[in-house]
Amino acid sequence: MADFSPLYYLYLKIVITFSRWSAYPFMRSLFQAPNSTRTLIQIPSRDPTRSIKAWIHHPPNHSGNTPGLLINWHGSGFILPSLGMDHEFCDRMAHEAGVVVRDADYRKAPEHPYPAAMEDVEDVLKWVEGQPERFDPSRIAVSGFSAGGNLALVAASELRAQFKRINIRAVYAFYPLVDLDRDPKLKKVPNPINPFPLFSLRLFATCYMPRAGERKNPRVSPTFADxxxxxxxxxxxxxxxxxxxxxxxxxxxxxxxxxANVEVVQLENAPHGFDKGVKPGSDAFKQREMTYLKVAEDLRRP
Structure with a gap:
């Protein structure tokens, strides 16, 4: 709250609370995972009074060799509590790539602006580093969707060197938000489908990094990373x-x-969040199958 005046913080709280309540009816079905065998765990944080929630997805027959690990962060605009909405992706990666998946939470703004979410990412990586008996430390990958893609890209670049006992060898970012410094008026495409309104883009940036002059920090906007x-x-x-x-x-x-060794996959006529709530046989379903399979195949690489 120190980053905002009391009156402006009250305004943001009202707007964000309304946004969360408005989004929930549309997002509710995305949290349902009737066929998943995931388990909710608590990961220690730097604050002894709180922990970080994470869903764990195990591959079948995982009792043999120490498996690789994929850490995933969900989308949220940095403001929406959306842990668990990527269960389809996480289950698929566990079963098709044979890795353990940790679908990790992070604190949301404006209650917890930067660096709160990034600190939670660091704490999850620190916890993983201390679990060599559970995961193969040479086979760690990170992934994320939207704002979670931002966090995954930062984890795989700026934070990666901090954790020398694990090898983050790959990152998979789905429709990531990578430049919070860019004027939202410039964020345009020729044929948009349900694009983010200017108000929402400004809200995401303001809540997550209130200090506009620091939005080029590569830990905030990974497009500026080396x-x-x-x-x-x-x-x-x-x-x-x-x-x-x-x-x-x-x-x-x-x-x-x-x-850098990077591949950009552009999906034609696909909106943000194309992979959520898709109908079998639709174009979005086919695009989801193609991209999820691509990530699974990459995770299986030696």
Whole structure:
């Protein structure tokens, strides 16, 4: 709250509370996972009075060799409590790639602006580093959707060198928000489908990083990260009808120009969140199957 005046914080709280209540009826079905065998765990945080929730998804027959690990962070605009909405992806990666998946929570703004979410990411990585008997430390990957894609890209670049006992060897970012410094008026695509309104884009940036002059910090906007910091494999999945896609595609070009091994997959006529709540046989279903399979195949690589 120190980043906001009391009156402005009250305004943000009212707006965000309304946004959360408005979003819930549309998001409620995404949290239902009747066929999942996931288990909810608590990961210690730097604050002894709180822990970080995470769903754990085990691969079948995981009692043999120490498995690899995928850590996932959900989308939220940095403001919506959405842990668990990626259960389809997490279950698929556990079963199809044979890795353990940790679907981790993080604190939300404006109650907890930057660096709160990033500290939770650090604490999860620290916990993983201390569990070599549970996971193969040479086979760690990170993934994320939307705001969670931002966190995954930061984890795989700026934070990666802090954790020398684990090898974050790949990152998979679905329709990530990568540039909070860019004027929302410039975030446009030719044929948008349900694009983020300017108000929402401004709200995300203001709540997450209230200090506008610090939004070029690569821990806030990973498009400004040094390409040399990224792991062996980076896959960024963008959607042509999503007004966040240009900045993610530009980030991919920056990484390529800097020598990073990056692949940008653009999905035609796909909106932000294309993979959620899809109907079998639809174009979105086919795109989801293709991209999820692509990530699973990459995770299986030696």
């Amino acid at each position: 390409p040399a910091l990224f792991p062996d494999r980076t896959i960024i999945i963008t959607c042509s009808a999503d007004n966040l896609s240009p900045e993610a595609e530009e980030m991919g070009e920056k990484l390529k120009a800097g020598g």
